[in-house]
């Protein structure tokens with residue numbers, strides 16, 4: 001593999017990697033902080049994509065459509081949380097239920113918004129990549145899609161900083177406590193269920209935001225894009241936290257974004273080596289297994305394994 | 313102060329294993345009482361505490377606290393007036409948060425958990441003095457995650473945390489049982505210091521008969537969901553380990569030291 005191919009790989013990995021990084025931040029909240037394996041992400045990523053695409057087609061400002069996408073994802077996350085907290089349904093089932101319900105909701109939204117189609121094309125519409133202030137960045141430099149990389153990087157960093165800040169507030173610290181020790185939160189005279197719902201709302205809000213970013217950077221939205229998003233998010237979190245485990249000064253939020261970039265790069269390598277596109281999801285799953293197993297090996301089987309966590 | 317009237321509690325309802333643990337259990341504690349609760353395994357001590365704290369639902373009966381009926385109040389609402397330390401040192405603190413973060417959360421028990429900074433730097437000195445009272449050197453490790461402390465240190469921290477805001481009832485369930493004799497002794501002395509300082513009404517379950525006799529002004533012995541002995545004042549003061557063992561010799565109780 002010569003250097004030019006390598007640079008191409010990095011370039012493509014960065015195009016998707018930072019948007020996946022936003023997704024990974026969302027999954028980090030549910031999976032790592034709340035210890036809640038949340039499958040709803042497979043539904044909330046395309047929800048965000050659909051909501052933002054449809055709203056843009058209706059003439060809404062693309063940035064505003066991202067905000068609404070975030071709120072729609074947060075609402076779906078609340079439903080996941082309510083199913084778990086109020087109806088005592090197990091986390092995995094809550095995710096499956098919401099993901100399944102969103103299949104219909106996304107389809108209906110898409111059909112209503114596009115006049116009966118199952119995809120939305122934004123080639124002739126404004127997106128966050130075309131409007132101010134992003135429009136000022138050169139789109140291509142020497143054939144590299146500089147603009148997408150800069151914008152998604154900036155958005156991932158902003159999300160990371162906001163999340164870092166939030167986790168230092170009283171509400172954020174209570175969220176971390178709710179994931180670690182529910183009884184402790186109860187003894188603080190707070191309902192740990194409320195914290196869980198809040199965490200799921202933020203996590204799925206970020207997932208939907210990632211969907212909105214992905215769809216606008218590709219200038220198209222389709223309903224299949226949700227497939228495998230849970231795996232992308234979880235793998236990014238696990239890869240990031242295990243690869244950079246030794247780096248004390250690096251925050252977990254930084255690690256998971258880098259994990260997303262590494263994961264996107266791995267996928268690109270495989271495709272560059274000639275893997276047919278149809279094997280992509282299979283490869284995603286295999287990479288995920290690899291990430292889980294390597295975490296275990298690094299842990300030496302001493303610590304609570306990521307496997308056990310995900311299998312609950 | 314605390315009154316339990318005619319408590320009913322069944323387990324495994326509707327299965328062949330259905331058991332009635334409490335069948336009309338009565339108990340009351342006055343303001344400032346320090347009640348040591350002893351009894352064999354399975355006599356219902358933990359269940360009684362769980363019912364009082366609202367961790368388990370009642371099948372019947374009534375619980376009032378300071379004249380207020382709390383029978384239907386949720387666990388976390390009751391927790392506003394209750395501090396609790398569990399047998400399991402993992403439960404009383406949050407392992408993934410530092411000592412400082414644990415204390416900052418507990419300090420805010422009566423406040424709002426909003427978007428202001430979690431750790432108030434001005435309070436750190438106060439936290440330090442609280443930790444100094446434990447005599448375990450915790451005040452120098454405030455940025456250590458609670459999960460990396462020893463069992464005794466975690467229990468001492470849990471005890472401090474449970475007492476950080478003004479509580480009206482302190483619930484201790486074998487909180488020294490998982491500790492080595494020395495830490496156990498330290499945590500017990502800290503308990504006494506905290507309780508007698510603020511005159512908090514306290515229920516302390518223990519398997520250590522010496523602690524049960526040495527600390528507190530009341531001693532309750534439970535057996536199979538009933539109270540079989542309730543000593544107060546001078547009766548409690550003059551009781552001896554032999555008396556307790558005699559009353560209860562058919563039940564094996566681990567004798568402290």
Ligand SMILES: Nc1ncnc2c1ncn2[C@@H]1O[C@H](COP(=O)(O)OP(=O)(O)O)[C@@H](O)[C@H]1O
Nearest residue numbers: 323324333351352353354355356357358359360
């Ligand atoms: N959640 C539960 N389900 C079924 N039985 C229980 C449950 N909790 C307690 N019990 C039963 O109630 C009895 C009293 O238990 P417990 O209150 O834990 O006793 P103690 O704390 O005095 O050792 C035991 O026989 C136990 O089997």
Ligand SMILES: [Mg+2]
Nearest residue numbers: 357358359485
């Ligand atoms: Mg017990």
